[in-house]
Amino acid sequence: xxxxxxxxxxxxxxxxxxxxxxxxxxxxxxxxxxxxxxxxxxxxxxxxxxxxxxxxxxxxxxxxxxxxxxxxxxxxxxxxxxxxxxxxxxxxxxxxxxxxxxxxxxxxxxxxxxxxxxxxxxxxxxxxxxxxxxxxxxxxxxxxxxxxxxxxxxxxxxxxxxxxxxxxxxxxxxxxxxxxxxxxxxxxxxxxxxxxxxxxxxxxxxxxxxxxxxxxxxxxxx
Numbered sequence: 461x462x463x464x465x466x467x468x469x470x471x472x473x474x475x476x477x478x479x480x481x482x483x484x485x486x487x488x489x490x491x492x493x494x495x496x497x498x499x500x501x502x503x504x505x506x507x508x509x510x511x512x513x514x515x516x517x518x519x520x521x522x523x524x525x526x527x528x529x530x531x532x533x534x535x536x537x538x539x540x541x542x543x544x545x546x547x548x549x550x551x552x553x554x555x556x557x558x559x560x561x562x563x564x565x566x567x568x569x570x571x572x573x574x575x576x577x578x579x580x581x582x583x584x585x586x587x588x589x590x591x592x593x594x595x596x597x598x599x600x601x602x603x604x605x606x607x608x609x610x611x612x613x614x615x616x617x618x619x620x621x622x623x624x625x626x627x628x629x630x631x632x633x634x635x636x637x638x639x640x641x642x643x644x645x646x647x648x649x650x651x652x653x654x655x656x657x658x659x660x661x662x663x664x665x666x667x668x669x670x671x672x673x674x675x676x677x678x679x680x681x682x
Contacts, residue, residue: 462499462501462503462504462505463501464500464501468501468503479502479503483502486502486503487502491506491507511555512546513544513546514544514555514556515533515534515542515544516531516532516533516555516556516557516558516559516561516562517531517532517544517545517554518531518553518554518556518562518565518566519532519547519551519552519553520551520552520553520569520590520595521550521551521552521590522550522552522589522590523550523588523589523590524587524588524590525587525588525669526575526579526588526665526666526669527569527570527574527575527578527582527588527590527595528570528575529566529569529570530566530621531559531562531563531617531621532545532547533545533559533562552590552591552592552595554595560603560605561603563613563617563618563621564603564613564614564617565600565603566617567613567614567616567617567640567643567644568598568600568613568644568647569595569600570617570620570640571637571640571641571643571644571645572638572640572641572658572659572662573641573644573645573648573650573655573658574598575662575665576658576661576662576665577597578594578597581594581597582594599648601647609643609646612639612643613640613643613644613647616636616639616640616643617640619636620633620636620637620640638659641655641658641659642655645658
């Protein structure tokens, strides 16, 4: 529930005065008109919760050639205050309790076996559309810090992020992607006999996407 106009007026009058400068525009928002038109709190913002300000998130694009996600953690502002990153409406996200859990959660769907499965299940024409219902099909076990394979997934994801931030070295990312595919295949209990055909299938997907969008530069992916 939003703070009432009376409460904001009493506790933060300058804030209410500031919002008042934009009252007409705020009341004209489609979300306000459809969901909150009876409310006097014209400054209300819907579809938000504690998850919005969660410090550690795994974000993924709604539209992309091949599924990819990334870990975001609090950013340090100019005055050295760490604040959570809030993605815009074209980025979907999962909330995690810590950076290590976030890298584990990101490592699984970022792996080649999961990407191949997500590509096959998603809808696409020029680009693929990945929705939460698609990602929910990927089984994500709880991150166990005592599990050596889980720790390896966390390490590989962290290294991928560091390389991507530094210079995006494709050679190193490809090698790490192979290691990540092996680690996540162990978690998913993918038989050894199926791993090589799966890697070959993913290579075909990447090749097809490059031909389908020759004028667009493919993003470096793990």
